[in-house]
Amino acid sequence: MDNFVMKGRARQASEIGSRASRRLRAEGLMPINIYGASKPNTPVVVNSGEFYRALEDHHLLFQVDFDGNSETGIIKEVQYDTFSDHTIHADLSRVKPDDIVETTMSIVTTGIPKGVSAGGTLDIAYHHVPVRGKVANLESSMSIKIEHLEAHGVIRAKDIQMPAGVELLLSDSTPVIIVHARKGS
Template identity: 25%
Template sequence: MFKSSMHADLRNEVGSNACHRVRNSGHIPGVVYGHHVATRLIEVDQKKIDGIVRSHGTNVLLSLDMDGRDSTVIIKELQRHPITHHIMHVDFQEVSHDEKIHTTVPIILRGREKVESKNSVVQHQLRELHIECLPQHVPNSIELDITMLSPNHPLRIADMEFSTELTVLNEPNEVIASLTRAERVIDDPGEGEDLLNKVLGTNTEIK
């Protein structure tokens, strides 16, 4: 899991107008919460949080400096603008290195080019894995080898072996990926007419 650090300022004002003022100043409003701490309202530098998410995604362990006190946190939720996709609000969860957390990590399929052909394509059905582990053991992603994938035998959670540091919370029968027959797409309508003429054994124009 990537590690990074950033500074956060405590804020006292709440509500839409207050959040607008925070964003207009180049910051993002957010909250920090945890099992053993009171929820705190904060604001963080927009460019800093944008850079961290762009470089490392949301699975990053952060040392968050708040009012001279460092807290270890993870990004629990990002709220984005529906059109611009700019970050509008961020939730941080304070964590302890000796307490397990629940989180999700992206699934990356390796070997797709070895099983796909003009007649079959890989359907990536489960894109995130729900796991429980210590914060320092959260991986950036889960890479799965699918070179053994075959038609009518989808890859399920139960088929895979994961690190002993992780507890997978997904159902064992959930399908991660499957190999399905590729359907031919006719892009040119005239091509479809030619094919039908061949099937009918005639060159008669179809009206």
């Protein structure tokens, strides 16, 4: 898996706390805490625009380069503004390529199902699926072809081809993608 590399800088003591974080966000910066791996918590700031793009592109693994240091981690938590979809804070957990982690992978569908072309509706029950695997084996997203799905067609967890070394943490019978028939048919 590729790292999404962001440039940042360490936060000073005066830049920690709610007020300071608001000021940083007003300057276009995103407060991030990096923790874990028996190292002290590292508060940093990165460019908000870069971070938003990384989230939109479904990146899982982040590398933050700051003040001559480099830390790699996966997102543990993202805090959003109560009244909008803006990210206001994120926590990254330090990882190494051989670490086994539980996280989520995004599902990207390709094609238009036959059942939808016939008037049905597409229901994606899971846009992100829970997975476990070595960091080196994880992908940011997985592509699932759905053009073959007829009305009443279902792709269940057992039907999803996972990358080598990655385990899907859903029951085999769990419906992930469903095509519902047109009403009245």
